[in-house]
Amino acid sequence: MNKRIQILDCTLRDGGLGLEDARINKEADLVFSKDDMDGVSHNLSRSGIDIIEIGSIEISNDDKRNMAIYQNMESISNEIPKLYNPNQMYAALYRGPDTPLSDIPYWNESYCKAVRVILRYSELKKSLDFCRELSKKNYKVFIQPMVTMRYTKDELQMLIDDANEMSAYALYFVDSYGYMLDQDVKHFFSTFDKGLNASIKIGFHAHNNMNLAFSNVLAFIMQESDRGLIVDSCCLGMGQGAGNLQTEIIVDHLNKYYGTSYNYDAVLMACEIIEKYSNTSLWGYSLTRFLPAINKSAYKISLTLRNKYKLSFVEIHNILKNMPGKYRDRYTPEGTKDLLKMFGYTNLI
Numbered sequence: 001m002n003k004r005i006q007i008l009d010c011t012l013r014d015g016g017l018g019l020e021d022a023r024i025n026k027e028a029d030l031v032f033s034k035d036d037m038d039g040v041s042h043n044l045s046r047s048g049i050d051i052i053e054i055g056s057i058e059i060s061n062d063d064k065r066n067m068a069i070y071q072n073m074e075s076i077s078n079e080i081p082k083l084y085n086p087n088q089m090y091a092a093l094y095r096g097p098d099t100p101l102s103d104i105p106y107w108n109e110s111y112c113k114a115v116r117v118i119l120r121y122s123e124l125k126k127s128l129d130f131c132r133e134l135s136k137k138n139y140k141v142f143i144q145p146m147v148t149m150r151y152t153k154d155e156l157q158m159l160i161d162d163a164n165e166m167s168a169y170a171l172y173f174v175d176s177y178g179y180m181l182d183q184d185v186k187h188f189f190s191t192f193d194k195g196l197n198a199s200i201k202i203g204f205h206a207h208n209n210m211n212l213a214f215s216n217v218l219a220f221i222m223q224e225s226d227r228g229l230i231v232d233s234c235c236l237g238m239g240q241g242a243g244n245l246q247t248e249i250i251v252d253h254l255n256k257y258y259g260t261s262y263n264y265d266a267v268l269m270a271c272e273i274i275e276k277y278s279n280t281s282l283w284g285y286s287l288t289r290f291l292p293a294i295n296k297s298a299y300k301i302s303l304t305l306r307n308k309y310k311l312s313f314v315e316i317h318n319i320l321k322n323m324p325g326k327y328r329d330r331y332t333p334e335g336t337k338d339l340l341k342m343f344g345y346t347n348l349i
Contacts, residue, residue, distance in 0.1 A: 005221055005229045005258060006050035008203070009247050011274060012040055013053045013093050014239035016068030018282050021240055021300075023067075027307065028280045031066035037079070039273045040235070045081050045088065047251070047266035051114060051230070053091040054079045059099060073104055077111040089114045089140070096120045097130035107138040114169065116142040121150065121329075124158070132166040140169035142203060142230075148173040148188060149180065149296070150329050156188075160195035170201040170230055175216070178209025178242050179293040182219040189223050196227075203230035206245045208237055209293035211285055213245040221258075235267070235274040241299045242290075243283035247271070287313055295320035300331035301339070309340065309348045319343050 012032070022028040037054075044052045055068035055076050070076035076092045091114035107113065115134050119127040128143070135141045143163055145151060151159070163171040173188040185204070192202050204220045206213035217231055233250050237243035251267050254260040278284075291313065292302040297320050305311045305319065319339055327335050337349050 003050075003260075004226070005231060005254060005260075006201070007247070007250060007254070007262070008051040008053060008091065008230050008232050009044050009049050009234065010053040010091075010093075010205075010232055010244070011044070011234040011238055011247065011270070012037055012068040013055050014234055014244060015274070015277070015283075016055060016064075018238065018240045018243075019277075020064065020067045020069065022280070022282050025303070025307070028282060030277060030280055030282070032068060032277075033066070036273050036276075037068060038081075040270045041079065041081050043266045043270035043273070045083075045085060047263045047270070048085060049088070049247070049251070049262060049267075051089045051091055053093060053114075053116065054112070056093040056095050057099065058095050072099070073111055080112065091116055091142070093144075094118065094130070094134075097123065097127045101130070101133045104134065104137060113140055114142060115139045116144050119143065119145045119159075121145075121147070124155065128158070128162045131168065132162070135166040135168065141166065142170045142172060143168050144172050144174055144205070146174050147176040147329055149175070149177075149184065156191055157195065160192060163200055164195075164197045167197070168200055170203045171196060172203035172205055172230075174205045175207050175213075176205075177293060177297065177299055178207035178212070178289070179296050180206070180216055181212070182216060185216050185219045186223065189220060189225075193223070193225050193227055198227065201228035201230050203232065205232040207239070207242055208244060208285060209242040209289045209299060213237070214249055217245050217250060218253075235271045236278055237283060238274050238277065239283055241283065241303075242285055242293075288316070291317050292320055295328075297323070297328040298331040301327070301336055304331070304333070304336050305340075309345070311345070 055070050057070055080090045090112045092112040093116040117131050131141050206216050233245040233247040235247045237246040251262045288302050288306045289299050292299040305316045
């Protein structure tokens with residue numbers, strides 16, 4: 001069996017954040033049931049998928065467990081199935097370096113072994129220092145630089161150097177807005193592969209704004225290297241925005257062509273549960289999510305211009321194509337209003 005390639009399923013985590021986005025933006029009022037979350041975790045455990053991300057951790061005054069968002073390591077670790085394959089890892093994601101390190105316990109066997117940390121670009125050193133301290137607490141640390149396309153050569157080198165210094169489990173490149181092409185995938189892989197210590201895996205999180213997640217992942221896993229690789233995926237592609245590579249697609253491909261033996265029926269049973277959430281148009285390809293990808297901008301700008309301000313596709317494309325660069329990488333309600341004023345839509349505000 002070829003286990004150079006591992007699958008990390010992030011259905012509950014990325015799907016849960018998608019549900020939260022939909023509630024905040026008043027697009028849908030839908031949450032996971034506890035039975036469905038347990039069913040997805042149970043079937044993914046049965047499938048033999050290598051790493052299962054069961055949610056994210058965020059300090060909040062609200063109870064968000066029905067969106068797979070938890071307050072701390074103890075509460076998220078309670079969601080690990082009681083019976084699971086000891087060769088699998090369970091993962092939790094920190095949405096930034098905000099949790100006080102003193103509140104995060106040293107790892108023991110009752111906790112998620114893997115922690116993924118979204119690097120905050122505006123606080124890059126703080127984010128990497130947070131990763132380093134989690135590594136000292138004996139977690140397997142996955143470094144997640146969102147919108148990796150924005151990173152300069154020097155910043156990428158900083159990621160590599162810090163990953164080596166802390167002996168991270170994996171360093172990712174992340175196509176947050178879904179506009180990477182295969183040459184970008186090859187560039188990031190080559191850069192990381194040349195600089196990282198041999199023990200550190202390279203991960204890839206693909207988004208599907210241009211329907212390129214699967215083809216980009218094929219480009220990733222076909223690179224000639226002995227290094228361990230991690231591919232992120234979600235059942236039915238559930239996730240924020242256009243969603244992600246579909247677990248059912250990559251599992252079938254690896255079983256057929258890479259000698260793996262994931263339990264495909266168990267994957268399909270997890271998909272059966274997630275399918276009931278798919279009729280809400282919360283994720284998947286749409287022209288509204290495609291236009292920001294071809295204009296290399298945050299997809300939430302386009303969603304807001306379309307859903308809240310009712311602009312046409314032509315109007316949205318014109319704004320995204322011609323807006324100043326400082327607005328491209330990060331959505332804010334205020335920034336979107338600035339764009340409306342800039343392009344003559346003051347009457348809509």
